[in-house]
Amino acid sequence: VDIARLGELGFIAALRRRAGRAGGAWLESIGDDAALLRPRRGRDLVVTADALVEGVHFRWSTTAAHALGRKALLANLSDLGAMGARPLGCLLVLALPREARPAQLAGFVGGLLAQARASACPLVGGDTVESALWCISITALGEVARGRALRRAGGRPGDRLLVSGVLGASGLGLRILEQGGARDPGERRFVRAHQLPVLPRGLGVALARRRLATAAIDLSDGLARDLAHLCAESGVGADVELERLPLAPGFERACRARGLDPQQLALSGGEDYQLLFAVGPGAPPVAQLARQLGVRLSEIGRLRQGRAIRWLRAGRRVTPGRARGFEHFKAGPEGAE
Amino acid sequence: VDIARLGELGFIAALRRRAGRAGGAWLESIGDDAALLRPRRGRDLVVTADALVEGVHFRWSTTAAHALGRKALLANLSDLGAMGARPLGCLLVLALPREARPAQLAGFVGGLLAQARASACPLVGGDTVESALWCISITALGEVARGRALRRAGGRPGDRLLVSGVLGASGLGLRILEQGGARDPGERRFVRAHQLPVLPRGLGVALARRRLATAAIDLSDGLARDLAHLCAESGVGADVELERLPLAPGFERACRARGLDPQQLALSGGEDYQLLFAVGPGAPPVAQLARQLGVRLSEIGRLRQGRAIRWLRAGRRVTPGRARGFEHFKAGPEGAE
Numbered sequence: 001v002d003i004a005r006l007g008e009l010g011f012i013a014a015l016r017r018r019a020g021r022a023g024g025a026w027l028e029s030i031g032d033d034a035a036l037l038r039p040r041r042g043r044d045l046v047v048t049a050d051a052l053v054e055g056v057h058f059r060w061s062t063t064a065a066h067a068l069g070r071k072a073l074l075a076n077l078s079d080l081g082a083m084g085a086r087p088l089g090c091l092l093v094l095a096l097p098r099e100a101r102p103a104q105l106a107g108f109v110g111g112l113l114a115q116a117r118a119s120a121c122p123l124v125g126g127d128t129v130e131s132a133l134w135c136i137s138i139t140a141l142g143e144v145a146r147g148r149a150l151r152r153a154g155g156r157p158g159d160r161l162l163v164s165g166v167l168g169a170s171g172l173g174l175r176i177l178e179q180g181g182a183r184d185p186g187e188r189r190f191v192r193a194h195q196l197p198v199l200p201r202g203l204g205v206a207l208a209r210r211r212l213a214t215a216a217i218d219l220s221d222g223l224a225r226d227l228a229h230l231c232a233e234s235g236v237g238a239d240v241e242l243e244r245l246p247l248a249p250g251f252e253r254a255c256r257a258r259g260l261d262p263q264q265l266a267l268s269g270g271e272d273y274q275l276l277f278a279v280g281p282g283a284p285p286v287a288q289l290a291r292q293l294g295v296r297l298s299e300i301g302r303l304r305q306g307r308a309i310r311w312l313r314a315g316r317r318v319t320p321g322r323a324r325g326f327e328h329f330k331a332g333p334e335g336a337e
Numbered sequence: 338v339d340i341a342r343l344g345e346l347g348f349i350a351a352l353r354r355r356a357g358r359a360g361g362a363w364l365e366s367i368g369d370d371a372a373l374l375r376p377r378r379g380r381d382l383v384v385t386a387d388a389l390v391e392g393v394h395f396r397w398s399t400t401a402a403h404a405l406g407r408k409a410l411l412a413n414l415s416d417l418g419a420m421g422a423r424p425l426g427c428l429l430v431l432a433l434p435r436e437a438r439p440a441q442l443a444g445f446v447g448g449l450l451a452q453a454r455a456s457a458c459p460l461v462g463g464d465t466v467e468s469a470l471w472c473i474s475i476t477a478l479g480e481v482a483r484g485r486a487l488r489r490a491g492g493r494p495g496d497r498l499l500v501s502g503v504l505g506a507s508g509l510g511l512r513i514l515e516q517g518g519a520r521d522p523g524e525r526r527f528v529r530a531h532q533l534p535v536l537p538r539g540l541g542v543a544l545a546r547r548r549l550a551t552a553a554i555d556l557s558d559g560l561a562r563d564l565a566h567l568c569a570e571s572g573v574g575a576d577v578e579l580e581r582l583p584l585a586p587g588f589e590r591a592c593r594a595r596g597l598d599p600q601q602l603a604l605s606g607g608e609d610y611q612l613l614f615a616v617g618p619g620a621p622p623v624a625q626l627a628r629q630l631g632v633r634l635s636e637i638g639r640l641r642q643g644r645a646i647r648w649l650r651a652g653r654r655v656t657p658g659r660a661r662g663f664e665h666f667k668a669g670p671e672g673a674e
Contacts, residue, residue, distance in 0.1 A: 008665035027381065031570060032489050033419040033555055034385035034479070039376040044364065047384075047461070048371035049428040049476055053468040056432075082370040091386040093430070093474040095393075098666050124384070127474070130665040131390040135472035137430040137464070139386055142371070152369050218370055233368060328345035328467040329435050 001106040004098045008128050015123070018113060022089055022122035025143075029124035035091065037124075043143040045088075048079035054134035056328075062177045065104040067195045068136075069111025075220065076140035077119055078199055078273040082218035084150040084208025085142030087121035092138055095131035108136075148208045150277070155215035155234035157305040159278035162286060162297050164200035166248040167223055168255075168262065169193035171269015175260055186250050193248070197273040200295045204275060212289070216277035222268035224320070226276055227309060234278075237308040240301035242318065267320055278303055338443040341435045345465050352460070355450060359426055359459035362480075366461035372428065374461075380480040382425075385416035391471035393665075399514045402441040404532045405473075406448025412557065413477035414456055415536055415610040419555035421487040421545025422479030424458035429475055432468035445473075485545045487614070492552035492571035496615035496640040499623060501537035501632050503585040504560055505592075505599065506530035508606015512597055523587050530585075534610040537632045541612060549626070553614035559605035561657070563613055564646060571615075574645045577638035579655065604657055615640055 003011055015030065022029035028036035039045060052058060052072050073090060080087055092112065096105065116123050121140060173194025182188040207213040217230045223245070231238050245266045255262040283289065290297040301312075310317050340348055352367065359366035365373035376382060389395060389409050410427060417424055429449065433442065453460050458477060510531025519525040544550040554567045560582070568575050582603045592599040620626065627634040638649075647654050 003666050006666075011666075027486070028488065033416045033553075034383045034422070036420065036486050036488075037382040037384065038483070039380075039382055041378075043376075045374040045376055045382070046371045047374065047428060047476070047478065049430045049463050049474075051430045051432055051464045051466045051472075051474070053432050053466055053472070055469055056467050079370045083373065085371070091384060091476060093386050093388045093476075095388055095390050095472050095474075126386050127388045128665060129388045129390055130393045131470070131472060132392055133469055135388075135390070135432050135468060135474075137386075137388070137432075137472075137474040139384070139428060139430075139476040141384065146375070149364070149373050151365065151373075216370075328465060329340050329343075329348075 001109060002102040003096065003100050003105055011128055015109065018109070019123040022124045026089060026122070026124055029122065035089070035124040037088065037141070040143065042146045044146050044149055046080055046083045046085040046142040046144060046149065047139065048076055049137060049139040050075040050079070052136040060104065064195065065107025066111035069108040070115040070196060072136050072138055073112055073115045073119070073121065073140070074197055074199060074273060076138050077121065078218040078220065080140055080142035081199060081204030082150060082216050082275060083142065083144060084148060084204045084216070085144040086205055087119050088141040088143055089122045089124040090116060090138055090140040092123060092126035094126065094128045095135040097132060098130055100134070144208055148211065150204060150208050150213050150216035152215055152217050152230050152233035155230060155236050155278040155303045156280070157236055157303055159214050159280055159303040160283070160299050161238060161240065161276070161278055161301045161303060162299050163223070163246060163274055163276050164203055164295050164297055165272065165274040166246045166251070167272055167274070168251060168266035168269040169248045170197055170271040171265045172251065172255060172260065175258060179258060186254055190254060194271065197271060199273050200275050203293055203295050206293050207277060212279055212283055213277040214280050216275060219272040219274045219276055220270065222270045223276065224267040230276060231303070231309060234303065236303045237306040237310070238301055238303050239310050239312055242311055242313045242320070244298060244300045246296065246298040263320060338446060339439040340433065340437050340442055348465055352446065355446070356460040359461045363426060363459070363461055366459065372426070372461035374425070374478070377480065379483050381483050381486055383417055383420045383422040383479040383481060383486065384476065385413055386474060386476040387412040387416070389473040397441065401532065402444025403448035406445040407452040407533060409473050409475055410449055410452045410456070410458065410477070411534055411536060411610060413475050414458065415555040415557065417477055417479035418536060418541030419487060419553050419612060420479065420481060421485060421541045421553070422481040423542055424456050425478040425480055426459045426461040427453060427475055427477040429460060429463035431463065431465045432472040434469060435467055437471070481545055485548065487541060487545050487550050487553035489552055489554050489567050489570035492567060492573050492615040492640045493617070494573055494640055494642040496551050496617055497620070497636050498575060498577065498613070498615055498638045498640060499634050499636050500556070500560070500583060500611055500613050501540055501634055502609065502611040503583045503588070504609055504611070505588060505603035505606040506585045507534055507608040508559070508602045509588065509592060509597065512595060516595060523591055527591060531608065534608060536610050537612050540630055540632050543630050544614060549616055549620055550614040551617050553612060556609040556611045556613055557607065559607045560613065561604040567613060568640070568646060571640065573640045574643040574647070575638055575640050576647050576649055579648055579650045579657070581635060581637045583633065583635040600657060
């Protein structure tokens with residue numbers, strides 16, 4: 001895919017052919033001034049947008065184009081899931097240099113469309129423009145049964161706090177990449193977890209459908225920061241038991257081999273794309289819930305009155321060092337990318 | 338607004354305070370994993386996304402930040418209008434450098450929010466990330482009565498072809514900026530038309546409500562190119578009478594003073610943000626339509642069978658030189674920006 005040869009219009013025409021008609025609730029997808037959707041009755045709609053910028057979120061020297069295309073959409077799918085929504089479709093705003101390598105562009109588009117198909121989230125529109133660097137922005141729409149969306153607000157004191165999957169694996173993978181790449185198969189697993197996160201598929205939708213969660217947020221900036229968001233919106237504090245944070249097998253050893261603090265990474269690694277959610281006192285036990293939903297779930301603490309987030313080890317309060325999570329414009333030594 | 342001092346989260350919090358709750362059909366706007374919308378019954382939804390990139394769409398040396406913020410949203414509002422849709426809300430993906438000048442950021446946000454309020458298109462979400470250059474991407478949503486959306490497809494041979502406003506004024510303003518800026522009040526008008534286009538407010542919605550148009554497209558890449566899109570989607574050709582193209586007072590003189598071809602600019606200037614649409618044989622006369630809708634409308638030709646777009650002067654076919662319109666990645670001497 002040579003953008004300088006195809007031009008904007010040739011590229012859009014090729015994208016339209018490859019993406020095909022979106023169908024379903026979409027009356028019009030690529031090819032008009034805008035995409036046109038007929039919402040189903042009894043559904044609320046969810047809309048989210050995310051960006052990936054070359055040199056900030058990814059570097060071509062350490063990035064496979066196909067995985068980047070998939071990951072660009074996964075960030076949005078994670079947001080939809082955190083609202084309990086099923087994907088409807090996505091729009092791609094792609095800013096890229098005229099000199100973009102054809103293999104990179106083809107790989108990126110291929111990855112994006114593959115993920116779109118796999119997640120039933122067809123590409124329905126967007127914009128393609130020239131830029132000195134790659135800037136990828138995706139908007140995704142989803143639907144959720146009326147009134148059932150998962151919100152950040154809604155958590156109450158006493159609610160159990162659960163997290164899906166493992167924490168910090170993506171953050172470790174990024175550090176390994178930054179330090180020159182994987183040295184063994186164990187490290188490669190973490191690099192993969194960074195390059196192509198595995199989302200807890202269907203978890204958010206199941207929680208919403210069964211009204212199991214009182215509040216939810218996806219983990220994109222690290223547990224410490226995302227928990228703070230959930231608590232702030234819910235107007236509660238939390239107790240988190242550090243020894244209950246779910247870590248991947250070999251995670252702590254791999255961290256130490258690289259001189260990294262595993263707890264630090266688990267709390268602030270970023271891009272985990274797991275779901276953090278609260279369940280009320282009446283919810284089934286975690287093991288039963290995990291079995292029902294077909295995902296790994298860990299109970300890591302409880303919401304409490306007040307505003308403080310307390311980190312506990314062996315029941316005693318501790319202060320984890322600088323567990324801030326990633327923040328754009330303020331990235332310090334532990335800032336992701 | 339100092340992004341390096343505020344950080345991503347401080348900026349988002351400030352934006353949330355300034356934007357306020359979206360209300361209306363929005364159950365949730367800024368502050369959750371995604372925005373949450375309850376569609377009204379009997380409405381179709383329209384979604385569109387557009388990007389503005391520093392160094393390609395605008396240069397800070399010739400750009401007022403407040404106008405840029407307004408214009409960024411206007412491009413989307415123009416797309417919504419071309420579908421016959423009323424705005425519902427927008428999402429802003431803002432990639433910008435840590436060193437962004439506080440006055441530029443404040444001006445941009447102020448302009449965007451002012452336009453959002455003026456157009457009843459509240460900011461409901463988005464993403465803010467770091468980048469080596471400004472890359473602004475906005476997604477807008479709108480609603481239109483079920484089945485009434487204006488499409489590019491739908492034009493039939495014999496339909497009259499109408500355009501709102503004037504052509505080429507924005508393109509001329511850009512050339513004046515590129516040549517060092519306005520030299521007199523007459524030129525300043527065209528620069529303003531480029532920096533802050535005036536949309537045919539309410540026109541698309543009125544056309545859709547009254548089922549007056551068989552096809553429509555907004556003029557963003559220049560009449561020549563956008564007419565080609567409308568014709569391709571409708572499967573028709575067109576006859577356009579060049580002497581009927583609507584030009585602003587003083588446009589031709591101003592073009593000649595700069596050594597520019599007025600017809601060329603009218604056909605391919607870009608960023609007119611006017612509406613090009615077709616009406617069936619039974620539609621009211623243009624003058625009556627214009628009065629009813631409260632906008633300037635000009636009949637410039639007709640759709641015809643076949644695929645060819647024929648440019649006529651005094652009834653005879655002519656070939657306008659390189660009337661291509663702007664295309665990213667292929668910008669030649671007449672390419673906009």
